[in-house]
Amino acid sequence: MTDAALHEAQGPGGGSPHRARYRRILAFAARAFLQTWWFELFLPRLGLGSVAERGRGQRTLRLVRRFRDLAVDLGGLMIKVGQFMSSRLDVLPPEITDELAGLQDEVPAVPFAQIRSSAEAELGMPLERAFASFDEEPLAAASLGQAHRATLSEADAADTGLRDVVVKVQRPGIDEIVAIDLSALRRVARWAARVRVVRDRVDAPALVEEFAQTCHEEIDYLHEAASAERFAACFADDDRVAAPAVVWERTTPRVLTLEDVTAIKINDVAALRDAGIDPAEVAAVFGDVMLDQVFTHSFVHADPHPGNIFVTPISPSLRLADARSVQATGVSPSTSSGTQESGPAQPGSLSLSKRRWRLTFIDFGMMAEVPDGIRAGLRTLVIAVASRDSHGLVTAAQQIGILLPSARTTELERALTVLFARFGGMGFNELRDVDPRELADFGTEFGETMRSLPVQFPERMLLLIRAVSLTSGLCSALDPAFNIWEPVEPYADRLVKDQSAGLLADLGTQTVSNIGTLWRLPARVDSALDRLDAGSLTFDISSLENRLDRIIRVAYRAVSAVLFGGLLVGGALLLASAPALGIVLMCVSVVPLLHAVFGRR
Template sequence: MTPLKVVPGLLRVASVLLAYRLDELVDAAHLFRPLKLLRPFVGRPRVDVSKLPRGERLRLAMTELGPIFVKAGQVLSTRRDLVPADIADELALLQDQVPPFPGGEARAIVERELKASVTTLYSSFDETALASASIAQVHAATLHDGRAVVVKVLRPGIEKKIARDISLLHSLGELAQRWHPNADKIRPLDVVAEVEKMLANELDLQREGASASLLRRNFQSGVDLYVPEVHWDLTTSGVLTLERVYGVSADDVAAIEAAGIDRKALAAKGVRVFYEQVFRDNFFHADAHPGNIWVDVQRVDEPRFIALDFGIMGSLPEADQYWLAQNFIALFERDYARIAQLHVDAGWMPTSVRLDELEAAVRTVCEPYFTRPLSQISLAELVVKLFQTARRFELTLQPQLILLQKTLLNIEGVGRTLDPDIDIWSVAHPVLKRILRQRYSPLRTLRDVRKRLPEWFHAAPQFPELIRDALRQVARGDQQQRVDPLMLTQQEFAARMQRRTVASAMLGGSLLIVASLLALGVGVYGIWPAIITGIAGIAAFIASWPRKQR
């Protein structure tokens, strides 16, 4: 979008901000300041905003600006490490409340996408939308075998509209990046990038179907969490057909109590399901507000949740997943020194950080919480404050961790709605320890080694040549070059990882030798050669493990 085309959009944004008396946002962008002279000519907002707090005024303004700004506000609400709490709480209330488009258009889109008439595809198709949002809307339908389904259809022309609005958001982000006094902390362009990525994912309904399918497989028993089935023959990137499910919103306490469901047991189950998604499966629902998490009121003795809307899902790199789990365990056990060390070992902070200062900062945040009963401690609130503290120590926070933080806030909110006295700590701690025991058990490690042995042995013949080439480069002085401290830190980390890989290969080789001797030679030579070989291999592995740099 050219600068001239962006100007009307910028003027509209500025006028809405002025109408809702968000002067501080207008002042932050110098380009907007002259517009304050036009305040007498700016239209009045739909409600009297003179006595409303700033967070509510911002939420109302974003709602008036339209769907793309609603999405931006939803993303901002997750950045509690950057956004003041009062604003984040209000922005979290933003919902896509958009009038539906005509059912006839939805029918035409379904027929175009699935290349057949609706009467051929479904025995019935209700043109009145069940629900409508900024990206898509949902219609009830019935298959020819009688099964009830819902059909999610992208809004017509939504791709062009989103591209235009994203260009406007980029322009606003660039203005804020240049003029806002706290731009280095807010990082507006990063926020715009998060919105753009989230919208790109939501525009592909086949991707959403794949996410639903994987989550359903992870909870295949359906005892704790039920995920509707995807009908792949009636799904494309523009249309998604799912099994229709029935339940009540997770925050509808009156309906849950009326059904006779034990709310305390249900709340504890919700916490367990969250930790299983994150640390057992490494695939979690990242938009778990009550509207997307229902309760099956038909199952009273064994209550369960029902998941909906799989447009925003999260996962973590394997290394981050491990470090995060260890951080949670250390937090549960109030081991502040370990939390500090884990942040550096994970590479989230530079090795130049003084661990004693970081430990003291973590202790300062955590100790006031532990004076309260555990049932009154908000784990989500504590994690947010720890992130805010860690930023002072040059924390590099990954987008996946931010998404996880948002989900933790959502899940804890649902849990406390169902059971205000829930002890998140006592529920989460044993679940996490059990998952870690299973995930990082010796047997699991041996299975992983067995899987990777072919790869290691394939690469093993190249090791001597790689070492020879490296030694030649050192001898010629090719390795002498000027680098900045950050690059040195990254190279040191990469070298440490490489040494660990080589060491793991040595361990894998020794284990293979042990297995071979046990299989072929025990009958002739006895078991001692195998045991000695195994001990020697493990000793070599330990000896080659990189030492901590002092």
């Protein structure tokens, strides 16, 4: 939306609340840009870089805290922006991402009267007709909408087999707020794109467009409903994972009705233990499931925070029925579709007869598609990490697009070798025992190495980075001894096997192709020799000659341009000591200038 369109949409009242919101966002951004320019660019040019260095940490924290206050005050997309940027470890320093990571997607609830009005307008009927009951107290309130518990009518319950549901209703006017916020963010991105330091690190306009696409998908509840069903289909044969059923009869673009699957929050360690569930086992299964989403299904839940994942206890009768199914078919439903393996089960893949719970995911507004190119690079990365291969890790970074192929990576490989040798295989609890000064020194050195390289995460990696960050933090909270290397290594072993099988297949295909080429080669050589003897073998090099002529003409014009500059500068220098000669040289310089400008191209 352009500024003109923005003004037109809001009417002639330039002081409208939406216009004031737009101006507040731009005012904050302008102040941040001005502060950054003054301290990071202007003062160092005056030789006062040490002054800027001394207060950098405190200035950054004050700026981020002001943004937090703005986000909480405005709500809407500003809270999403904080969450979005907290996952961009490639763009922002740790002090910013750490501060923004605590920004909660919780805002005051919308009065029920407004929610009722919006829901009834979308459903085309009073809530009393649409549902047998509808709880006025919200189950959860977020920046874009809020959720209420409800009960389906007898007829809908009979059709769907469900009774208790959760109804998500968009906040009234959220479409306009999203449009205003995105318009402001696009202008800020254009400002950022003019700063070389920013432009070299990130394509800010592309980043905002990806964020815009994510937001539009998140406020389209039909899209979220389709994603919920796709996610459920991915894990249809996997007893570790569940997803709520969609009640399509009561779902519209602004109202989403789902099966009520509320259970134990995944981070409620006390409740898990009271239910006889080991939090460390939950961490292992959760990490394994997230890896499955990336490498098996290429469809990843990008917002796996504790409010979106439940641990659902399973009744003994259901576990007994599934155990009998395993005995009858010989296939464990605990294995993801397409990834069955023989041999002992991994800790994250306990059979359902032993495990008494499953993970239930909700809120599918933010889902990450993993393109084939990035997926292949991630496979290389996982194999490199598991084998502690620094060169392979750099190759994976280049394959994904994090590093440009032309980047000089010698220092990075050396730093990664040190990283693997000193800290490779350590869990978070083991890292706590390492001397903090050693970690700080290595972190500083490694950070300087990374900053010296052309590092930039592809925009398609945004949601995936967020998912990995939230997964790592949640697993560590569930199990302080959680070691991120453990779930990765079995995947690396399997990927190596898959890669070897693919390599053999490619080798066989290439061998057959080469045999065919060799079989046809004698006949083709004999035909070429016959044409050469008969004088009928010709070569068309006219295009090459034309290109050479153009290159020669460009070279002549370049020489003329250099000659013009030399004569002009020489004449200017001689004006004081030999005015006549200087004027002659400057006049003569017009001849090569005319050739350089108007010469035949």
